Amino acid sequence: MTPVLAVRGATKRFGAVLALDGVDLEVFPGEVLALLGDNGAGKSTLIECISGVHRLDAGSIEMGGIAVTTGSPAAARALGIETVYQDLALFDNLDPAANFYAGREIAGPRWLPRGLRLLRRRDMSRATGELLTRLQVGIADPHATVGLMSGGQRQAIAVARAAAFASKVVILDEPTAALGLRESRRVLDLILRLREEGHAVIVISHAMDHVIEIADRAAVLRRGRKVGEMSPTPDNRQALVSLIVGGDS
Amino acid sequence: MIAESGALRRLGSDPLRLALLAIRLGPVLILLLLVVIMSMLSPAFLTMLNLGNVLAQSAVIAVLAIGQLLVILTRGIDLSVGSTLALASVTGALVYSAAPSGPVVVLAMLATGMAVGAINGMGYVLGRLPHPFIITLATLSAARGLALWLSGGQPQQGMPEIVQAMGGGSAGWLPYSAFLVAAVALAVVLLTTRMVWGRWIYAVGGNPEGARRAAIPVDRVVISVYVLSGLAAGIAAIVTSGRLNAGSPTFGDLAELDSIAAVVIGGASFLGGRGGVGNALVGALMIGIIRNGMNLLDVDAFLQPIVIGVVIVMAVESDVVRGRLESRFRIARAARA
DSSP states (O other): OOOSEEEEEEEEEETTEEEEEEEEEEEOTTOEEEEEOOTTSSHHHHHHHHTTSSOOSEEEEEETTEEEOOOSHHHHHHTTEEEEOTTTSOOTTSOHHHHHTTTSOOEEOTTSOGGGSEEOHHHHHHHHHHHHHHTTOOOSOTTSOGGGSOHHHHHHHHHHHHHHHOSSEEEEESTTTTOOHHHHHHHHHHHHHHHHTTOEEEEEOSOHHHHHHHOSEEEEEETTEEEEEEOOOGGGHHHHHHHHHOTTO | OHHHHHHHHTOOSOHHHHHHHHHHHHHHHHHHHHHHHHHHHOTTTTSHHHHHHHHHHHHHHHHHHHHHHHHHHTTOOOTTHHHHHHHHHHHHHHHHHHSOOHHHHHHHHHHHHHHHHHHHHHHHHHTTOSOHHHHHHHHHHHHHHHHHHHHTTSOEEOOOHHHHHHHHOEETTEEHHHHHHHHHHHHHHIIIIIBHHHHHHHHHHHOHHHHHHTTOOHHHHHHHHHHHHHHHHHHHHHHHHHHHTEEOTTTTTTHHHHHHHHHHHTTOOTTSSOOOHHHHHHHHHHHHHHHHHHHHTTOOGGGHHHHHHHHHHHHHHHHHHHHHHHHHHHHHHHHHO
């Protein structure tokens, strides 16, 4: 089977710091891949390169076996990769529908330049409502700004937004950080529904219990290198942790 | 205002919600209160003639405040609008003496405003400056200096008829400048509530890095709001120059502070992302009525800036309280969920 997304020999340098050093990664459709590693291991840099925030210095990204360049967030989006960044996901001053369609508003008429088109606000609200219902995300007040919503609701909206537009890969950076038990549960269920719908999901997480529960495979980074890959099971927990912190320490 | 009627509809019995709504409607309530108090204190206040005066006196602040609003929505500030107004008026007067054509003078004034705005926006974005305060402070100084230099420091008499009409003409008690304000307000309401570009302005103000990652053209959006603020200063220059039938390098002195004050006391957030044209208009009218009322009541003119200052502090404090109430609201909701 061809991986939906493959990264080969990813290398990225920030000044004197080698953030990524020849990392290989593959994800398959209908799979949840956990990306693990201590702080500064290179997880965020890797997903930022995949999602077009940074450019790789060396290495390549392939989608469905074909080499692609994700030179900008827009290019990555166009390739079917959606990313939910920790803390950066939402516009607190806008309602859920405006958040959903930020940067890709439904608007017309088409002969006008994009910025001058008139918003089709009703279409956007309706589509947003339908999607939130399908993914079983309960929102008390669909017209309130998301700044007024709880952490779990906000994260659910961010994840649902990624799911709505990702045709291939959804990347989630710490989706359950700063959430309560019940709210984490909802987000985890949402991730499992994404897998059922055939998305490839990459999750960065420090929460081992969550990783073991939802991930089919875990890749571990340390100091910019991939140091191992295994399937996260309760029995492997100790092995995973020592891979993350490093055998030598 | 649309958002507010929506908020009214969804109003529950929740006290936190009520407090939030009160803060959101606060500026409108204060404006109404001002009107009631003034009409009780002075019989001259609620006459058509005086209301026309209030509108005419508020017109310049209102137009500048609408431009300033767009800038503040993106977390920016435009300190240059008063100086830009002066430069545009002097340019208009000089063009008029060379080519006495109404449309040419109007275009020259608008173009001058937009040019200063373009310098602000491009200087800020392309110069990767940490904050627009610096570049607009620079143009505050430079545009005023250029206006002084071009005019030799002297007011230049003479404006075309169309400019004079915009500044001083009226239909009955309704000044033409009020129609101009209404037209500008309508155009910007269309931009901010209906157009994709307006949605992007709010997105940039709410979360600039998020907007970048959502593939919104953040740099172009930011530059555009400064150009539009400059354009507003050019329109305000037409009103001011028309009223006094001259272009002068001293016009618009401290007008940038009035415009910022109007936006903030009208209820838009100084922190960006929240507020609309209604807020700028309410704020401009509040300042206009406070000034007009104190004149009618023969209050010492030196006291007026003090009153405005107190109102500004109250407005910003209510924005802070709003933020705190919202986070309590969020916690209360999470607990209920």
